[in-house]
Amino acid sequence: MTFDDFKTIVSEVFPEMGREQLGQFAQMPSLYEEWNAKINVISRKDITNLYEHHVLHSLAIAVYMKEKQPGTYDSFVAGGLNVLDLGTGGGFPGIPLAIMFPSTHFILCDSVGKKIKVAASIAESLGLKNIETANSRAEALTGPYDYVVSRAVASLETFYPWVKGKVANDIFYLKGGEINEEIAALMGKFRISKGRIGTWQVDNWLPGEYYEGKFVIHIRK
Numbered sequence: 680m681t682f683d684d685f686k687t688i689v690s691e692v693f694p695e696m697g698r699e700q701l702g703q704f705a706q707m708p709s710l711y712e713e714w715n716a717k718i719n720v721i722s723r724k725d726i727t728n729l730y731e732h733h734v735l736h737s738l739a740i741a742v743y744m745k746e747k748q749p750g751t752y753d754s755f756v757a758g759g760l761n762v763l764d765l766g767t768g769g770g771f772p773g774i775p776l777a778i779m780f781p782s783t784h785f786i787l788c789d790s791v792g793k794k795i796k797v798a799a800s801i802a803e804s805l806g807l808k809n810i811e812t813a814n815s816r817a818e819a820l821t822g823p824y825d826y827v828v829s830r831a832v833a834s835l836e837t838f839y840p841w842v843k844g845k846v847a848n849d850i851f852y853l854k855g856g857e858i859n860e861e862i863a864a865l866m867g868k869f870r871i872s873k874g875r876i877g878t879w880q881v882d883n884w885l886p887g888e889y890y891e892g893k894f895v896i897h898i899r900k
Contacts, residue, residue: 680731682704682708682730684730685704686701686704689735689738692884693745696779700779700781703778711726711729711801712726714769714800718796720794731887734771736830736853736881738772739881739893739895740828740851740853741755747877747897751826755780755783756780758781760783760825760826761786761823762785762786762825762826763786763820763824763846764786764827764829765817765827765832765842766790766817766832767787768789768798770787772828772830772853773810773828774787774807777809778807783809785811786811787810787811787813788812788813790814790815790817792814795814799812820842820845821845822842823846824842824845824847826848826849826851827845827849828851828852829850829851830852830854834861834864835854835858835861835862835864835865838852839898849897851895852895853895855892858894862876862878871898875898875899876898877897878895878896878897880894
């Protein structure tokens with residue numbers, strides 16, 4: 680996918696996106712290709728699919744909020760929030776979301792130091808002032824955070840206790856696979872009512888085989 684293809688897709692749902700934001704998205708492939716040659720944070724077979732498999736997938740959280748949780752979306756736009764991206768790896772979903780919401784502060788956390796090194800360098804190269812990074816295990820985090828975002832770092836049953844009690848509002852989790860089984864296990868173990876969990880298929884926005892079976896899982900406070 681070329682940048683022009685990417686721009687066409689995001690401009691349809693985010694017509695308010697500014698020139699600076701688009702310029703930051705345009706820089707991402709070259710920065711990740713340069714770093715990936717040194718530190719493998721994205722599969723080398725997948726680096727050419729950066730926009731499709733990583734950037735757009737991350738932005739599905741923003742699309743979900745805009746379409747289904749407009750009040751939350753407006754809060755992210757207005758800013759003043761602290762949002763934790765736990766298990767960010769090389770910066771997903773945190774970096775695309777930080778570009779999308781320049782007034783919201785993102786804390787990108789990963790236990791693997793070399794991955795955080797890449798995420799921090801790319802954020803700096805993109806001129807993102809709303810990102811800080813933390814090389815830490817989830818258990819060592821204290822919070823509190825206004826929201827938590829993450830992309831498939833563990834099963835829901837494993838992930839939830841890492842942030843339980845540290846998030847003031849909601850969790851937005853990108854996950855695929857047998858999510859119904861995971862959600863049932865989560866609800867049973869932590870006594871979470873059905874009304875607190877919502878799911879949204881990513882292929883509602885992005886058609887194609889890659890996005891089939893991928894979801895934004897919304898865990899409400």
